[in-house]
Amino acid sequence: MITQTAARGGATAAGSPSVAAAGPAAPWRDRVLTGVGVYAGYVVLQVLQLFVLSRLAPRFFWYDDAQAQFGPMTWWLGRHMEGGRPPLMDPEQGQAGNLVADMQYGALDPLHWGLQALAARTDDVVLMSWVFATLSVLLLGLGLLTLLRHHGVHPAIALAGALGTASSGFLLWYGSAWWPLLWSVAWLPWFWWGLVSRRTVGVVVLAVSTWALLASGNPYILFFALALVLAHAVELVRDARSLRGLLAGPVVARLLAMSAGLAMALPTLLSTVQMSPYIERQEADPLVGNVGFAVPNLADVVLGSPTLMGQTNAWSGSLSLAPAMYTFLVAVAALALVDWRRALRSPGVLTAAAVLVLAVVFTQLPTTVAVFRYPVRYLVVVQVVLPVLVLLALTAAPLLTRPRLALAAGLIGVQALLAAFRAPVFFRWHALAAVLTVVAVAALVLALGRAAGPRGDRGRRVAGAAAVVLVLSAWGTVFVGEQMMVSLSDRADVLDARPDLGDTPFRVFGSYDPTGSTVQDYRRQLVATDSAATVITPGFGGDFGWGAGVIRGNGNLLGDFATGTGSFAVWQLAQNAHWCRNYQGATCGDPQLLLAEAPGVGVPWIDLLSSDRVLISDAAPEPLRAHFEQPGWTLVRQAGVFREYQREDGLPGRxxxxxxxxxxxxxxxxxxxxxxxxxxxxxxxxxxxxxxxxxxxxxxxxxxxxxxxxxxxxxxxxxxxxxxxxxxxxxxxxxxxxxxxxxERILVPSFVVAGVLLVAALAVWVLTDRRGPRGAAGRRHRAPAEVAA
CATH class of the missing domain: 2.60.40 (Immunoglobulin-like)
Structure with missing residues (x-):
């Protein structure tokens, strides 16, 4: 029956299986209940998935930069709010103390203020990390579900797609370290939905999501927001068969809404532009312009699977030991089950295809392009857009013939083979992932085929069972990779002759994590709290500085200890030339640069830049240690591996x-x-x-x-x-x-202007809805699923 239906050409865009299942014939109460049930089911399953993950890997989101940079700073900003706003600068953190220069912190963004205030309500930093991750993942999944339902994707298939995409590999395994990735990507489907929604609330969502994306702290995502706008404009012109399609009232309303979002993000954006001439970032390789680091292999990008360990193109690079290459597990195989000639004429498919192609191309860029680095970051867009493309195309033009099913099976085989080539020792896990993918694709095919054919009691039972299998497969995919990484950790423990760490998944930047889980743990460990001092150390060691009592990056802020340094994504260009700091805040470079006299002030740079208290490590370069033995500095105490000195010049403050x-x-x-x-x-x-x-x-x-x-x-x-x-x-x-x-100067005016623009957008939308072709006739042509959504 499946192949017979497909042989007749499959379902049309208007009569697709998903639309047939939730079409206008169903009573409106049933549609509403279905919509509410799908959203409630997604929230329950997503929260349950993250809860199980938290039991298996309690510190999953308290890792690497989340632990060294974003988590401590978010908590600290929340604790130092006044009038609902965080500070803009802390000079005691040195060149890391300009909280506006690094837009990732959101010092001028009210959306970030809410996150900071929430973080400050707990002293359990691991719990804080899970709350942030849960909010971000839920926001992403709900946005995907709303977008897919808008385009008529069957409720159960949309639910599975949202679950599988919101727990995709790069988002979780790299987003666990880079919180701005989680926050920014979560808004992308909402921005997309705002562009295409026929609802008044869509105008507001478009404005807010534009604001959130622009001020998210992740500028890498902005290329694809722009691509969405341009590709959607092409669809509008195609459907209207004229450029006049871009002059319609709804388009004008959406442009005004996006302008309102831009106005709300201007304080963050313009401040970043203001700082940009004075900041330093990693530069491109001077020899050939590309070192190849963090440039993923193209085959890994397009054939990602739940157990694939991605390989970078760097000649001297190593295997990326994280299962970060997968998305919704049926997405790659399902590409074979679409009549693409018909699908590309359906709403949203061309847009998704264009953004996907752009994202794949961007993953192959050089390691550094201008201020943008590490193109593997664009992989997250591939993993979000690919499932949307596939599900929209399947809804519009499924093609379930035997040759296409064989091609889908072949793609699954190639995925498994590639994963085995990358990490052959885990062939059992690769086989398990392949079996899970086969089961999920079979469930997808049954759900699509039964929906397109006669719907007797048996057909409904089969379709229902297939939908349940598909949802559960999407829900459980993340645990395959997590348990594989546990086995990798066990293997590494044996090979490295180190103590068994228990059921802890292997993480490249430290499976063994000695740091605490509460603010009190940090305060007990630090050599100083509620104070400021300049820390001079060449590094923090394998325990991230925990044993020494001075922690890498921003970690010391959990004890309100400002160290004259911190975590760096951007450096102050001139100061870093005299006092080199690495990205974790350790002192680097030639000590003689610090000992040289600063022009026009008569003191060496090290004295000019240091606090009145200095903690210098016994491992610091000998010329720097000898400097503090000279007159003008007094040894106060030996604090473990640090010596503390006090300045004796009598000058006040800073x-x-x-x-x-x-x-x-x-x-x-x-x-x-x-x-x-x-x-x-x-x-x-x-x-x-x-x-x-x-x-x-x-x-x-x-x-x-x-x-x-x-x-x-x-x-x-x-x-x-x-x-x-x-x-x-x-x-x-x-x-x-x-x-x-x-x-700071334009903060209030920007939001006033944004309010005016948003009101104008809503006015244009409402007037167009009443007077134009978007009136009653437009509402009659509204996607049935949108009503339920």
Whole structure:
């Protein structure tokens, strides 16, 4: 029966099996109940999946950069909120302390403020990581489900697709380290749905998702949001058979909605642009322009499976030991089950195909292109868009002939063979993944075939059972890879002769994780809390600095310990030339650069940039250790592998050099930069001649200074730190230093403009709905599934 149906040409776009199952003949109450049931079922199954994963791998999302950068900073920002807003700068964190320069933190984004406030409500950092991941995964899955239902995909198949895609490999295994990936990708299907939805609420969703994507901190996703817009515009022109399709009222309303989203994201975007001339990022290889690192093999990209260990193209690279190459497990095989000539004429298919091709091409870019690096990051877009393309195309034009079924089986075989080539020792896991994929594809075929044929009681039972098998297969895929990684961890323990770590999945950047799971654990371990000091260490070791009491990256912020450094995605260009810091905050480079005298201030760079307290590791270069034995510094204590020194120059606050000026700190005058007030306040006197102050505060555009309320020019020491030239004749004048980036100045106006644009978008939409072809006739042609959704 399946092949007979397919031989007649399959279901048409209007009479596809999914639409037939949920068409207008069904009472509206049934459609609503079906829609609610599908959404409730997705939420329950997704939460259950993540709950089981949390029991199998409790620290899955507290890993690598999540542990060293995003988690601690998110918690710290939430704990230091005032008036519902986080600080913009903490000079005690050195060049890592400009929280606006790294857009991943969302210092000027109210959506991030909500996440920060939520994170600050708990001291259990592992729980915090799971809450963030759960919110992101649910947001993604619900968006996918809404998009698929809008296009008429059968409820059960859409549910399986949402589950399988929202737990795809790159999203989970790399998103567990890079939280901005989770947050940004979660908004992509909502943006897509906002572009195509015929509902008024779609205008609001489009505005909010545009805002969220632009301010997400993941600029890599923006290429594909733009591609969605352009590809959808092509579909509009194709369907209207004229460019006039781009002038319709709904299109104008959507453009206004996207403009509103852009206005809301402008504080983040313009501040990033303002900082960009003064930041440093990894540059392209000077020899051939590409080192090949993190460039995935094209075969791995297009034939990903649940157990595939992706291989990079770097000659000296190694196998990526994470099952990150898979998506919804039937997606690749189901490509063979579509009549693509007919499918490409159906709504959404051309858009999905265009974005997929672009994403696949982007995965093959050089390692570094301008400020963008590691093209393996684009793999997540492939894994989100491929299932959408396949399910939309299957809904519109299934082709379930025997030759196509054989081709699908062949694709599954090739997937298994490639996975076995990459990691032959796990052939049993590859076989299990192949069997699971065969079962899932068979269930998909049965569900599609039975829906297209006669629907007696037996047919309904078969279709229902097939749908359950498909959903459960999608739900369980993630556990195949997770358990395979547990077996890999056991194998590594034996080969490396190390203690058995239990049922812990292997992770490249540390299967053994000694760090704590609560804020109290961190506070007990750190050499200092609720204070600031400059830490000088060449590295943090295999335990991430846990044993030494100074942790890599931002981890020390969980004890409110500012170390003059932190995690880096961007560096302040001028300062990093004098005090090199690696991405985890360790000191690198030639020590003589730090010991050289800073121009115009008469002190070496190491004194100019250091706090009044310095913790220097016994493993630091000997010239740096010897420097602190000289006059001007006093040894206070030996704290494990660190020696603590205190500065004895008598200068207050963050002032590290002064000429021709007497300066004293105003009580409580040194704090965080918040934009609405000073972060430094001093009293200064200069007598009959001008004076000069230099501070250890890293200079960034947006720095301002006033003396008794009057603005004075803000200078720098070689572009690295703040220098102030004070006029003569000051006697106890009040000096205030503030940080006001452009995003802070336009924050309120931007949201006012956004509100106006959104109201205009809604007005255009409503007027068009009443007057134009989108009126009653338009509503009659609305996709049946959209009503239920």
């Amino acid at each position: 002032v590290t050099a002064a000429r021709g000026a007497d300066v004293a700190e105003v009580p409580g005058g040194v704090g965080l930069g918040r934009g609405d007030g000073p972060m430094d306040s001093y009293t200064v006197s200069t007598g009959g001649s001008a004076g000069q102050l230099a501070l250890r505060t890293t200079w960034w555009p947006g720095m301002e200074a006033t003396v008794d309320g009057q603005s004075i020019p803000v200078g720098t020491v070689d572009g690295a730190v703040l220098r102030l030239d004070l006029p003569a004749g000051l006697d106890g004048a009040r000096l205030e230093i503030s940080y006001v980036p452009i995003g």
